[in-house]
Amino acid sequence: MTDIGLIAIGAGLAIGLAALATGLAQAKIGSAAVGAILEKPESLGTVLILLVIPETLVIFGFTVAILILFTLR
Amino acid sequence: MIEPMAKVRLVAPRTLGDRVTALLQDAGVLHIESTPTEAAQIPLRPQVMDEPARQHRAELERLRDELHRLLLLLPETRSPISVPRSPSLALPLEGEGKGEGGGQRRTEPWKRIAQFVRQIGSRVDYLTGRLKVCEDELALLSKYERAIEALAPFLRLLKESDEIDHLGVTIEEEARHARALPLLHEMMAKVTDNRYELFHSRLDERTLAVLLVFPRTHTTRLRSLLWEEGITELRLPASVSEKPLAQALRVLLKKKADLPARASRYRAQLADVARTWREDLLRYHDTVSRRLEQIEAAASFYQTELATIIYGWVPSRALGALRGRLEQEFGGRVVLEECPVHRAEWGTVPVVLNNPLWLKPFESLTRLIALPRYGSIDPTPYLAVFFPLFYGMILGDVGYGLLVLIAATVVRRRSGQHPLIHDLAFVLMVASGAAVLFGFLFGELFGELGAAFGLHPLLDRMEAFIPLLYLSIGIGAGHVCLGILLGAFGAWRQGDRHECLAKVGGLGLVSSFVVLIGGLSGLFPPLWAKVASAGFAASLALALAFGGARGALELHNLVNVLSYLRLMGIGVASAALAFAANTLGHMAGHVLLAVVIGVTLHAINLVFGLLSPTIQSLRLHYVEFFENFFAAGGKPYRPFKRSL
Numbered sequence: 001m002t003d004i005g006l007i008a009i010g011a012g013l014a015i016g017l018a019a020l021a022t023g024l025a026q027a028k029i030g031s032a033a034v035g036a037i038l039e040k041p042e043s044l045g046t047v048l049i050l051l052v053i054p055e056t057l058v059i060f061g062f063t064v065a066i067l068i069l070f071t072l073r
Numbered sequence: 074m075i076e077p078m079a080k081v082r083l084v085a086p087r088t089l090g091d092r093v094t095a096l097l098q099d100a101g102v103l104h105i106e107s108t109p110t111e112a113a114q115i116p117l118r119p120q121v122m123d124e125p126a127r128q129h130r131a132e133l134e135r136l137r138d139e140l141h142r143l144l145l146l147l148p149e150t151r152s153p154i155s156v157p158r159s160p161s162l163a164l165p166l167e168g169e170g171k172g173e174g175g176g177q178r179r180t181e182p183w184k185r186i187a188q189f190v191r192q193i194g195s196r197v198d199y200l201t202g203r204l205k206v207c208e209d210e211l212a213l214l215s216k217y218e219r220a221i222e223a224l225a226p227f228l229r230l231l232k233e234s235d236e237i238d239h240l241g242v243t244i245e246e247e248a249r250h251a252r253a254l255p256l257l258h259e260m261m262a263k264v265t266d267n268r269y270e271l272f273h274s275r276l277d278e279r280t281l282a283v284l285l286v287f288p289r290t291h292t293t294r295l296r297s298l299l300w301e302e303g304i305t306e307l308r309l310p311a312s313v314s315e316k317p318l319a320q321a322l323r324v325l326l327k328k329k330a331d332l333p334a335r336a337s338r339y340r341a342q343l344a345d346v347a348r349t350w351r352e353d354l355l356r357y358h359d360t361v362s363r364r365l366e367q368i369e370a371a372a373s374f375y376q377t378e379l380a381t382i383i384y385g386w387v388p389s390r391a392l393g394a395l396r397g398r399l400e401q402e403f404g405g406r407v408v409l410e411e412c413p414v415h416r417a418e419w420g421t422v423p424v425v426l427n428n429p430l431w432l433k434p435f436e437s438l439t440r441l442i443a444l445p446r447y448g449s450i451d452p453t454p455y456l457a458v459f460f461p462l463f464y465g466m467i468l469g470d471v472g473y474g475l476l477v478l479i480a481a482t483v484v485r486r487r488s489g490q491h492p493l494i495h496d497l498a499f500v501l502m503v504a505s506g507a508a509v510l511f512g513f514l515f516g517e518l519f520g521e522l523g524a525a526f527g528l529h530p531l532l533d534r535m536e537a538f539i540p541l542l543y544l545s546i547g548i549g550a551g552h553v554c555l556g557i558l559l560g561a562f563g564a565w566r567q568g569d570r571h572e573c574l575a576k577v578g579g580l581g582l583v584s585s586f587v588v589l590i591g592g593l594s595g596l597f598p599p600l601w602a603k604v605a606s607a608g609f610a611a612s613l614a615l616a617l618a619f620g621g622a623r624g625a626l627e628l629h630n631l632v633n634v635l636s637y638l639r640l641m642g643i644g645v646a647s648a649a650l651a652f653a654a655n656t657l658g659h660m661a662g663h664v665l666l667a668v669v670i671g672v673t674l675h676a677i678n679l680v681f682g683l684l685s686p687t688i689q690s691l692r693l694h695y696v697e698f699f700e701n702f703f704a705a706g707g708k709p710y711r712p713f714k715r716s717l
Contacts, residue, residue: 045442045695052692060635062642066538 007072011065018061025054075451076425078710079392080414082111083383083399085407090374090381094367096402097383101714102391104423107373109384111412117382120374129183130368133361136187140358143194146201147347147354186357193350200343207336214329220307221325223274223282238289241307241322242299244281253304257283260298265291282307363715370713386423386710416567422447424707432457434496442695443705448567450559450702456694459552460500463690465507466548467644469534470651472519472675473682474508481505504686519675520651534648541641543596549637550587552698553630554580560702575620576701579627581612586631633697639689647685650678 033047081103085093097103111117122130214221224241244253254273261269270286287295299306313321375382387395392411399407414422424447426436435457445451468474485498516523516530534541561576585608592602616624654674658667 048688049442049692049695052688053696055639055689055692056632056636059639059642062646063542063635063638066542070538 003072007068010072011068014064014068015058015061018058018064022054022058025057026051029054074427074454075445075447075449075707076427076710077389078386078414078422078425078447079389080106080412080418080422081385081387081392082109082410082412083385083407084410085381085383085403087376087379087381089403089407090371091367093381093383093399093403093407094371094374095363096398097713098363098367098370098715100395100398101712102387102395103383103713104386104710105370105373105713106384106386106421110418110421111384117375118377120371120376120381122368122372126368130365132187133183133365133368136183136190137358137361137365139187139190139194140354140361143190143197143354144351144358146197146343147351148344150344150348150351183361186361190354190357193346193354197343197346200339200346204336204339204343207332207339210328211332211336214325214332217307217325218329219276220282221322221329223276224272224284224307224322225326226274227272227284236289237286238292239284239286240292240295240299242283242285243276243305243307244283245305246279246281254281254283256302257285257304260302261285261287261295264294264298366713366716385713388425388427388710416448419448420446420706421708423710425710426451426453428453434499435460437493437496438500438691438694441691442699442703444707444709446704446707449704449707450563452694452699452703455555455559455698457503459698460690460694461504461507462548463640463693464504464686465509465511466640467686467689468505468508468647468682469511469515469644470517470519470647470682471509471512471523471528472517473647473651473679474505474510474512476679477505477508477683478502501687504690508682508686515648517648517651520648520655522655534645535652538641538645541645542638543591545637545639545641546587546590546634548640549634549693549697550583552637552693553633553701554583556698556701557583557627557630563702563704571619574618575616575624575627578612578614578616578619578624579630579701581608582616582627583630583634585609585612587634630701633700636697637693639693643685643689647678647682650681651675654678 029051033051036043036047083093083097083103109117220241220243242257244257246253258271261271265287268288272284272286273281276282285295296306313324316324373383375384392409396409399409424444426439426444428436428451432453435453438456438460439445439451439453465474468477481498481501485495485502488494488498512518512523513528514531515534516528517534518526518528521535532540532544557576557580561573561580564570564572564576585605588597588601588605589609591597592599592605613628616627618624620627654671657674658671661667661670
């Protein structure tokens with residue numbers, strides 16, 4: 001396999017695994033969030049924060065993928 | 074900004090209690106404090122209601138409910154007739170003497186009104202009752218309408234006779250009853266020995282209405298046979314079920330002709346009552362409700378033998394006007410004092426956000442998370458600057474921005490009755506304007522289609538990843554540093570010098586970290602990196618020295634800065650989706666197919682463009698920015714005022 005291929009796999013893993021982790025976390029938070037909002041609609045703001053917190057993971061994954069692609073190429 | 078509030082204590086003679094309460098309600102600026110801190114220091118006695126007052130309140134509640142019921146029953150009218158026959162509302166409600174007969178005088182006007190409402194109520198009840206009977210009967214008759222109409226021509230042929238009876242039946246012409254009519258003829262012939270008549274008329278495609286005429290001696294036998302054959306006998310309303318069919322149908326036909334006119338007559342009479350009295354009833358309802366609110370508010374007052382004492386909060390700018398009104402009304406007999414507000418009390422002070430008109434809609438974004446505590450910093454002005462900036466940077470497309478702008482403008486125009494949607498639409502209008510400006514910077518109009526219209530990117534999001542990465546971190550560092558600065562200012566204002574210095578250490582941590590990264594990546598000279606390293610160590614020491622374990626949490630701001638990379642990440646994803654929409658469209662090879670693919674994918678991207686930049690921009694504020702200075706938990710300001 002060429003270096004470029006390995007770099008591409010590395011970048012793909014960086015964002016793919018991060019996205020998977022974010023999805024798992026958001027699935028759990030989301031299901032609890034729906035219940036919380038039904039019980040207490042005014043908690044929307046707080047719930048929104050909790051829901052989007054794991055998204056940082058995928059952003060970091062994306063950044064690492066970009067860095068891999070642009071610095072190792 | 075958070076409106077400065079004045080803590081007030083109002084002392085009035087008990088005899089003026091009701092009038093003072095009415096004035097306060099009319100002024101609508103006093104947030105009544107039911108548990109003032111003074112209550113713990115001075116033995117204050119809460120104002121309690123005596124038994125007659127409780128009964129009076131119960132009567133008023135009943136009166137309000139009755140008025141509410143009547144207003145629901147009476148139709149709204151456009152041209153009320155003004156007749157000065159109802160009891161006057163110039164009631165001596167307030168300021169009644171407590172002397173002999175005072176209580177009696179206080180309740181008498183209400184009793185007059187209650188009596189009047191009872192009179193109107195009985196008239197309305199009679200009319201609505203009759204109207205309901207008519208409407209119920211009409212609804213019932215509509216069920217028999219078709220059968221009555223089908224059989225009516227035959228009934229005219231019949232003569233009343235003790236010898237002859239008749240039955241009405243309906244026959245469903247389904248597969249099982251396909252031969253029902255011949256069978257019926259056969260059965261009638263057999264039972265009556267051919268002494269019968271059978272008339273039928275079609276109700277609809279599948280149903281026949283049949284009138285059977287036969288000697289009365291066969292009635293019982295025929296009924297049981299029909300039942301055994303599963304043929305439905307026409308069931309009539311209970312009011313006519315005992316009458317012979319012909320007579321019953323004639324009664325129903327007459328009713329059917331009379332009922333609409335009767336119903337209209339009752340409706341007209343109700344409308345007449347409404348035109349004459351509805352306005353008065355509305356005014357009574359308003360007055361009774363207002364009086365009940367005053368009684369409710371008085372439960373939070375305090376009292377001595379001779380005085381009523383009211384604690385509360387008034388916006389400082391409204392204090393002078395309130396004092397002036399009290400002076401004008403009571404001429405010095407009522408005293409309004411301003412009490413000092415100690416820092417320890419700030420948590421109990423009600424909060425009013427008071428921003429310029431153009432910033433007001435952004436208060437909705439602040440309230441979405443929580444109301445800031447009194448004495449802390451209102452983040453609304455910062456939200457108004459940075460939310461559109463972040464939204465615009467993420468969406469960054471002239472085409473998408475204009476579509477969102479149009480949608481938000483339409484929503485804003487159509488949402489006059491819903492203040493939250495009205496405000497959020499305005500926020501989206503500003504944010505989409507920023508998206509258009511960033512669209513010009515990135516040279517994007519539905520992706521790279523802008524090039525066809527002479528749009529050239531100053532910063533190409535599909536190419537300049539690394540510069541965008543630096544830009545995002547730079548904006549993040551600036552935003553987080555602003556948050557820390559506000560936090561330091563807030564701590565200093567609250568007199569917490571240690572917290573303030575720990576925040577300064579946190580500020581040094583973030584700024585030295587950014588310079589260090591810049592130095593290591595070659596953006597800044599290497600010497601800067603060395604200086605930044607020293608600065609980082611010193612800042613950490615400062616944060617730990619003055620913040621203790623909490624000071625170490627300032628390190629979390631470094632992660633917060635990196636979180637702003639989403640400005641680039643989500644933005645590039647949006648641009649890539651637009652690029653994919655255009656590329657797939659080109660690959661379709663057919664103009665129509667290309668348009669369908671392109672429009673569909675751009676529509677999907679636009680939906681993402683509405684949701685994702687909004688949520689991500691809010692998150693950057695609520696999590697990364699607010700963390701350093703925002704103190705949630707403000708008590709909402711709820712002034713005592715007329716609720717109608």
